[in-house]
Every structure is written in C-alpha cells, then in structure tokens.
Amino acid sequence: MQLRVMVTGRNRKIASDICNRLVSDKGYRVIKCASSKEALFLRVLAELPHLIIICLGYETKDTVSVFDVLKECTGRGGITIIVIANDTDQKLFINNTRLERMFFLPRPVSLFALYEKLNEIEQRVEEDKNNGTSLITEFVNPNADDLPPRKHLLVVDDDPDLLFSIKEQLREFYEVTLVPSGKAALKYLSGHRVDLVLLDYLMPEMNGPQVLERIRKINGLEQVPVVFLTGVTTKDTVVKTLVDYKPQGYVVKPSKKSELVAKIIDILG
C-alpha cells in the first residue's frame, strides 16, 4: 500500500537519499518538510502522514527541541516516528525532547532494516483500515495533480533587506513576490493576482495608505486582504487609519516568523 511518509531534519543528504529511495523503491507518497516548529505543525496537520522520518545531523538542544511539536500528533496514535542519527545526536534527542515513542536507526542507514520496519507499518495500517480502528482514514485524491497551488503573497517595502528577511520567513509556506515600492506593486497587481498583500506603511513617494487606496480601485482586487507592516513608532498612526482604509490588520516589524505566519493564517486560513 502507498504510505504517506514525511521526511524532515537537518541532515539534508540523508533526507534526500531516503526520499528518492522511498519513491523509487516503494512508491510511497513522500512529503519533504523543513525542520522548524511551524512547518512541522502545519504540514503534519495538512498531510496526516503514517510515518515521519527525522534525519538528524549536527544537532543542538535547540534544534532537536523543535520536534516536541510532534508530541501531540504522535500521542494520538497512528503516526510512527523513525529517527536516523548517530550516537551523539540520538542521546541529544532523547534527553531534549518530550516525545514518548520513536524508533532509532543508526547511520550509515541500513535500507534492509528500514524497509523491514516500513513493511511492519504497512501491515499495521492495512489491518487498522480493515478493522476500522485507525484514527486516520485513507483518501486517495484522483485529482492530486490539480491541487491548488500555494497561496501567493505580495510584499511591498522600500527596504530590500527587510523584503529579503520576510521572504526567508515565509517561503516554506507561501509563494512570495517582493517589490520595493507602491508603484512597482501597482504595476505587478495590474497583471497578476495575489492572495494577500503585506504593505509597508511608511514609504517614500507613495505611502502604504495611498497604495491601499489604489489597490482597492483595481478590478478584482477590491477585497484582496492587505496587512500593513509598521514600525513601533508608527503603530498608533496605523491603528487610526484602520477605520478609514480597512486593511485586514497590521504587523509590527520586525516580526517573528511565527507571529507573521499566524497573522497570515488568521486571514487566509
């Protein structure tokens, strides 16, 4: 049967090899995921994998502790965790995470041992399905290739360094286009559709409210969500304009990745 396997972890070489093997040898559906709390949380909820393979490499307490986010998912049953690690990373993982149950596979990886375990998991999932006891019901989407693309965000800010940083924060979840001015934003929006606009409040030539006013006049973009990016010193001013311009809110910059993503999820779902 086709297992859904999520592969994550800092050891990208091993992760990549395993992904390729699982697709070519076993025909599994493989989901690659960045090893950050937000990505793990969102992807596990979205994909409901049968198995998560964590490929550890050069870990620290901070880097392994992100996997605590899986505790809730694995605690409910149905998801097996296999951790590929050397002795040092294995000890670090055991001592610094709160996960209750996982399987360790040492490096170099024995495909034989891994596949044996995968066969067991396949059997268990098959049995659960037949007995109706699985918490996860399998659904094979015949239109998998037609699934909608990732949400597309436009970020408008006159500071290229901030644009770069915001894209780095959001790229694993969204398609992100960056523009350095209101003029460029309006030009882009005249020919492209986006799902949300992050708009700097204070910019030269055309400020955020002026850009928003013009966006609202573009056919088809009257309702596009707009979130102002504001520095602390302009926050009060932004709050006052919320009534006049009705953006979907604001984010104080610089913003932590989790706060920014949470704000976007709040609006886009």
Add this chain to the structure above:
Amino acid sequence: MEEDLKTLEACGIDLDTGIGYTGSREKYFLALQRFCGSYGNNRAKIDSALAREDHEQLQILVHSLKSNARMIGALSLSAKFEALEMAAKNRDTETIRTGTPDALSDYESIVKDLESVGTTEKPGADDSPSAGEASEGDVCSPAKAREIADGLLAALEDYDDEAGALLAEKLAGYPFAPPQQELLRKASGYIREYLYDEAAELIRQIAETIG
C-alpha cells in the same frame, strides 16, 4: 559557526532576539550578510539626506535601519536609529545634529565587527566573479546567452527575484566586453534590491550586444 556566535555575543549582539526573528541560525547569518552588504548604500543615502537637510528622507531611512538592526539583534543600535527617526519626524534638528554621528559610528563599528568574524561575504560585491565576468568552464555560446537573456527578461517581467538572480549569474558566462560586464553587474545589483524594471532595461541593452 559556534565560534562566530560567541564572537557576535561579545560584540553586543543579542543573538536570541536575532535568531528569534529570523527563525534559524542559517537564516540569521543570511540576514547578517544582507545587513553588512547594504551598509555602503545605506550610508551614502543617509549622508545625502543629511547634506540636503531632507528630514523626511532621513526619517524613512532610519525607520528601516531601526527594524533591520533589531532583526539581527543589534538592539542598542536599533534604539539609536529609533531616536533619530523620532527626531527627524519632529524636525528636531538639535537631536539630529548630536545624535547622528553617534548612531553612524555605531553602525560602522558593528559592520566592521561582523566582518571580522567572517560572516560578511557581501552579496554582489564588485569583485564577485558571478556578476558580469565569465568564469572558466561556465562560458556559454551566443545562442545560449540569447536564450538566457530572454528567460531573464521574462523572470524580471514576473518580478521573480530568485530566477532573475540565477539567470543573471548564468548570463555572466558569456564573454561580454567590459562595458557590458559592468552593466550586468549593475543589473545583478538591481535584482538584489528588487528593482526589476531597472534591471530589465540594462539586460535589454546587454542582450543587443550578444553576437
């Protein structure tokens, strides 16, 4: 990397804050590279705004620098930029006069400290081999160069910064004459600053010279 982190802390950088904003150590170092790489440009803009006594422009510049400094954990510097921002907003010329040299001195000092820990390969420095110069083994034919230039213009039309940067690097594999190499370097710089239309204009000029 551990040594670099320790040295950064010794420079007064609040690493927890910086890594908290950027999300990971790797992305934090990328943010540091950008912060240092943009020093020259930012400094020139501030000096120009001061010379013209353009307080509005100064406010916008230090407003951005305040956030960027905070993002890398340079909290003291961020506070100084914030004070300057308020001074510029209130047209407080006395505070601008007394506070600016101190803030700029700190700015310069932090960038130098970051350079000393080897975390500051300035992106798109003029001597970068990827920006306008062919490196051995990467040379491409005129036909290939035209194909790349077309793809690059399409990427810039789409405001795709990553594809644009990649294709600009590939286009450097064509043995352009020095003036076109310089234009390609400039175009790469524009792409790094997301100035797609300006970059496209230069690429069109360069593309006309492909044999």
